[in-house]
Amino acid sequence: MNEDERFPQAGPVDDERADALLERELRQAAAVLDPVPEALRQLALDAYALHxxxxxxxxxxxxxxxxxxxxxxxxxxxxxxxxxxxxxxxxxxxxxxxxxxxxxxxxxxxxxxxxxxxxxxxxxxxxxxxxxxxxxxxxxxxxxxxxxxxxxxxxxxxx
The missing domain is CATH 2.60.40 (Immunoglobulin-like)
Structure with a gap:
């Protein structure tokens, strides 16, 4: 068995799944460790409503x-x-x-x-x-x- 068979290369679909999983974990960590203040969240919503x-x-x-x-x-x-x-x-x-x-x-x-x-x-x-x-x-x-x-x-x- 050669090295390529033992360690298959990740394909584009696997990379996208890994990126999505990492993004979800980072969002969860940020929500717990550094939550967005409610006043800032409301300000962002108001600013978007002005669009x-x-x-x-x-x-x-x-x-x-x-x-x-x-x-x-x-x-x-x-x-x-x-x-x-x-x-x-x-x-x-x-x-x-x-x-x-x-x-x-x-x-x-x-x-x-x-x-x-x-x-x-x-x-x-x-x-x-x-x-x-x-x-x-x-x-x-x-x-x-x-x-x-x-x-x-x-x-x-x-x-």
Whole structure:
């Protein structure tokens, strides 16, 4: 009996089975030794739920941290942001107390603040497109606007 007969080579089917078995064992070990925190799991589910091929991205066109000229003596100026998606513009002021903004041109829109491990927080919008949120964003955040016919999501930014 030669060496090849004593130690047969594993075929592609055997390799796939071994890989699948190893992957299953590694997943079980990770679930026991290093489980995914529930808040992170929920955040991943929420992020996947945001996956909408029809959503337009509102690009950041102005950020006072980058584009504004500094004003002498002003140390705690609020951060001003402008997002644009086609004809829709969203102006946002980020303060220690929360967000203040306006959608232009004014329209009927539902706005949600996205960010962190929390779920999306709806923000009331008046007939002139003005909105306020009394919860300051902690960490990365974005805005999701829903009109009757489209969904617009701003770029994600760190507060």
């Amino acid at each position: 909408d091929l029809d959503a337009r991205i509102a690009e950041l066109t102005f950020d006072s941290l980058m584009d504004a000229l500094p004003v002498r003596g002003v140390t705690d100026a609020p951060r001003m942001l402008t997002f644009s998606a086609g004809e829709v513009t969203v102006d946002v002021e980020v303060t220690e107390d929360g967000l203040i903004g306006q959608v232009l041109p004014p329209r009927s829109v539902h706005i949600e603040v996205l960010g962190g491990p929390r779920t999306a927080r709806p923000v009331p919008v008046d007939s002139l497109g003005r909105f306020t949120s009394d919860t300051p964003p902690a960490g990365p955040f974005a805005l999701r606007l829903r009109t009757g016919t489209e969904v617009i999501v701003t770029e994600w930014l760190r507060a």
